[in-house]
Amino acid sequence: xxxxxxxxxxxxxxxxxxxxxxxxxxxxxxxxxxxxxxxxxxxxxxxxxxxxxxxxxxxxxxxxxxxxxxxxxxxxxxxxxxxxxxxxxxxxxxxxxxxxxxxxxxxxxxxxxxxxxxxxxxxxxxxxxxxxxxxxxxxxxxxxxxxxxxxxxxxxxxxxxxxxxxxxxxxxxxxxxxxxxxxxxxxxxxxxxxxxxxxxxxxxxxxxxxxxxxxxxxxxxxxxxxxxxxxxxxxxxxxxxxxxxxxxxxxxxxxxxxxxxxxxxxxxxxxxxxxxxxxxxxxxxxxxxxxxxxxxxxxxxxxxxxxxxxxxxxxxxxxxxxxxxxxxxxxxxxxxxxxxxxxxxxxxxxxxxxxxxxxxxxxxxxxxxxxxxxxxxxxxxxxxxxxxxxxxxxxxxxxxxxxxxxxxxxxxxxxxxxxxxxxxxxxxxxxxxxxxxxxxxxxxxxxxxxxxxxxx
Numbered sequence: 430x431x432x433x434x435x436x437x438x439x440x441x442x443x444x445x446x447x448x449x450x451x452x453x454x455x456x457x458x459x460x461x462x463x464x465x466x467x468x469x470x471x472x473x474x475x476x477x478x479x480x481x482x483x484x485x486x487x488x489x490x491x492x493x494x495x496x497x498x499x500x501x502x503x504x505x506x507x508x509x510x511x512x513x514x515x516x517x518x519x520x521x522x523x524x525x526x527x528x529x530x531x532x533x534x535x536x537x538x539x540x541x542x543x544x545x546x547x548x549x550x551x552x553x554x555x556x557x558x559x560x561x562x563x564x565x566x567x568x569x570x571x572x573x574x575x576x577x578x579x580x581x582x583x584x585x586x587x588x589x590x591x592x593x594x595x596x597x598x599x600x601x602x603x604x605x606x607x608x609x610x611x612x613x614x615x616x617x618x619x620x621x622x623x624x625x626x627x628x629x630x631x632x633x634x635x636x637x638x639x640x641x642x643x644x645x646x647x648x649x650x651x652x653x654x655x656x657x658x659x660x661x662x663x664x665x666x667x668x669x670x671x672x673x674x675x676x677x678x679x680x681x682x683x684x685x686x687x688x689x690x691x692x693x694x695x696x697x698x699x700x701x702x703x704x705x706x707x708x709x710x711x712x713x714x715x716x717x718x719x720x721x722x723x724x725x726x727x728x729x730x731x732x733x734x735x736x737x738x739x740x741x742x743x744x745x746x747x748x749x750x751x752x753x754x755x756x757x758x759x760x761x762x763x764x765x766x767x768x769x770x771x772x773x774x775x776x777x778x779x780x781x782x783x784x785x786x787x788x789x790x791x792x793x794x795x796x797x798x799x800x801x802x803x804x805x806x807x808x809x810x811x812x813x814x815x816x817x818x819x820x821x822x823x824x825x826x827x828x829x830x831x832x833x834x835x836x837x838x839x840x841x842x843x844x845x846x847x848x849x850x851x852x853x854x855x856x857x858x859x860x861x862x863x864x865x866x867x868x869x870x871x872x873x874x875x876x877x878x879x880x881x882x883x884x885x
Contacts, residue, residue: 449601470578516529516569554570611644631652748790806819819875864883
């Protein structure tokens with residue numbers, strides 16, 4: 430589960446996305462609202478400055494001649510800071526008085542610094558130019574109030590957005606990690622159920638948390654579904670075991686009676702041949718019931734009480750030696766590949782492991798073609814012991830590799846060959862009992878069956 434809680438998964442979580450999305454909406458609303466307020470206040474401030482400029486010209490309009498206006502402008506210039514208020518008068522003869530200089534550029538008066546006064550405003554000016562007393566009067570008010578207004582709104586935007594971003598991101602990350610952990614618990618349970626471990630359940634802390642929210646309800650329903658499925662499968666297995674158990678004894682009696690009948694009939698008679706065939710079929714039926722009971726016992730877990738350390742290498746050597754003659758009689762060969770001196774020990778039931786390997790070799794001999802070439806291989810890697818059985822026969826189509834593990838399932842081409850469709854089902858049951866991973870693959874050509882055990 431911890432592997433799922435990576436950064437990409439957290440950022441892909443719905444709670445984090447919702448928190449970031451909500452934060453984006455709030456920020457957009459805040460931006461639009463502040464934008465409208467800023468535009469309105471800026472326009473109002475600019476109008477106020479221009480109105481003030483027009484009102485200031487009233488003082489200068491009373492001057493009747495350039496000399497009088499020059500005196501008034503000079504007095505105002507000495508009383509004003511050019512960084513806040515600029516004033517200049519251009520007399521008819523071109524002379525200038527005031528706290529700034531003005532230049533004529535492209536038909537407009539441009540404010541420049543007067544070296545005898547303080548520096549100009551770095552924000553620029555709102556200017557008003559008007560002809561007066563035969564010259565030109567230029568008055569300017571600094572744009573500093575507009576710059577201060579802009580700075581204020583930017584500060585409001587930053588100090589309202591950044592904390593919101595941090596809080597929303599922190600909450601979203603926390604909620605995302607929490608939700609992702611709970612979703613991972615649901616995914617792990619689904620994975621286990623898909624792999625056939627019907628006892629898997631969603632943990633209680635996931636089901637009972639958050640006062641019954643949607644994930645808790647999903648977890649509770651998933652557990653209810655798993656319990657129902659487990660009970661149904663258990664009931665089917667019990668019915669299968671009961672039927673096999675109840676019919677095994679009558680079938681054995683039928684087999685014994687057929688054997689007695691066969692002995693009482695003449696050797697070369699048709700009736701004796703029929704009795705022999707009936708006895709063989711009865712033995713096959715008894716074998717099917719025996720295998721079904723054996724699988725039910727294995728799946729019930731009772732053989733685990735007999736588990737002990739098993740040398741899988743020695744067991745494979747004994748089994749392959751036992752079947753070498755059968756492989757040669759079938760026109761093929763059986764070989765064992767194993768690392769020399771390596772410890773190939775697993776925890777398990779030696780009898781069941783031997784039966785599992787025997788089933789795999791018998792299947793390979795039976796379905797490996799006219800000259801079955803079979804390889805049994807043992808490999809030890811890290812903390813795993815891998816057993817594989819390969820043949821060079823027609824193999825099993827990929828679409829049917831899971832189906833052949835079912836009880837009594839047989840490929841269409843195999844229905845004319847001996848067998849009951851329980852060999853691989855028993856192999857799967859033994860592998861599951863030993864916590865081993867069973868896999869069917871392509872041997873190009875042929876089938877390779879791999880059983881991966883935890884090593885001791």
